[in-house]
Amino acid sequence: MYFVDPVACRVALPVANHTRLTPNGLTVLSLVLGTVSAACFATNQLVAGALVFYLSFMIDCVDGKIARLKGTGTPFGLWLDYVGDRIRVVLCAGGLAYGQYALTGDVRYVVLGAAVAVLDLFRYVNAPQMKRVREAVREERQEPEEEPEPEQEEPLERVPQGRTRPRSFPRRLNRFLARHRVRSHLISGIEFHAAVFVIAPLAGAWALIPLAVLSGALLLANEVFLVYRMWLFTRRHSAASTQESREHVLV
Numbered sequence: 001m002y003f004v005d006p007v008a009c010r011v012a013l014p015v016a017n018h019t020r021l022t023p024n025g026l027t028v029l030s031l032v033l034g035t036v037s038a039a040c041f042a043t044n045q046l047v048a049g050a051l052v053f054y055l056s057f058m059i060d061c062v063d064g065k066i067a068r069l070k071g072t073g074t075p076f077g078l079w080l081d082y083v084g085d086r087i088r089v090v091l092c093a094g095g096l097a098y099g100q101y102a103l104t105g106d107v108r109y110v111v112l113g114a115a116v117a118v119l120d121l122f123r124y125v126n127a128p129q130m131k132r133v134r135e136a137v138r139e140e141r142q143e144p145e146e147e148p149e150p151e152q153e154e155p156l157e158r159v160p161q162g163r164t165r166p167r168s169f170p171r172r173l174n175r176f177l178a179r180h181r182v183r184s185h186l187i188s189g190i191e192f193h194a195a196v197f198v199i200a201p202l203a204g205a206w207a208l209i210p211l212a213v214l215s216g217a218l219l220l221a222n223e224v225f226l227v228y229r230m231w232l233f234t235r236r237h238s239a240a241s242t243q244e245s246r247e248h249v250l251v
Contacts, residue, residue: 026063034088041095
């Protein structure tokens with residue numbers, strides 16, 4: 001967020017005001033640059049590949065900003081952006097794996113490329129499915145979506161005895177970090193891509209496997225935590241539904 005988003009914000013305004021580039025056009029440009037990055041990785045030009053990947057990712061952030069700024073976003077654009085991101089990751093993971101395997105003959109790089117592609121696909125398949133589960137539960141309970149709470153007031157939580165108290169320190173800390181654009185979760189797709197395709201190649205070939213393994217493990221830990229929270233959410237809903245059914249029978 002500190003190394004990509006500020007740059008994307010500054011690029012978005014002149015692109016929106018002085019060019020005819022559309023969000024879909026920027027998405028395609030991002031994919032083309034991602035292909036160039038993969039080619040650099042495949043020819044063992046790690047630094048060049050990392051810099052081009054960074055540029056590709058930054059432009060991929062610009063397309064969404066322009067779509068929101070001009071109100072030109074479309075359902076097809078959402079699909080194109082989603083699929084383009086997945087293609088870019090697969091190409092770059094394959095480029096890294098091929099380049100290092102051709103250079104060293106070490107089969108671990110082949111496993112690395114496959115693992116990176118699978119982890120990325122799992123992350124972006126799992127997220128919308130969890131969202132669907134939560135939406136289905138809310139529809140059954142006929143609950144509206146939660147609205148953001150005002151920044152200037154410290155909300156209160158209701159406790160069982162009917163008393164109120166300020167939110168816990170971890171929740172207040174999380175809100176503070178969010179206001180300062182710090183992502184407080186462990187690691188998600190953005191951090192995973194940055195670690196594998198930018199930081200590790202800039203550090204050198206020696207860092208590819210250790211950083212990919214570390215960031216992949218943290219990504220999985222984050223996904224497991226999110227699935228656990230979703231399970232708790234559905235479990236509470238099931239318990240509440242069971243209690244309501246019993247009360248209805250008693251009445």
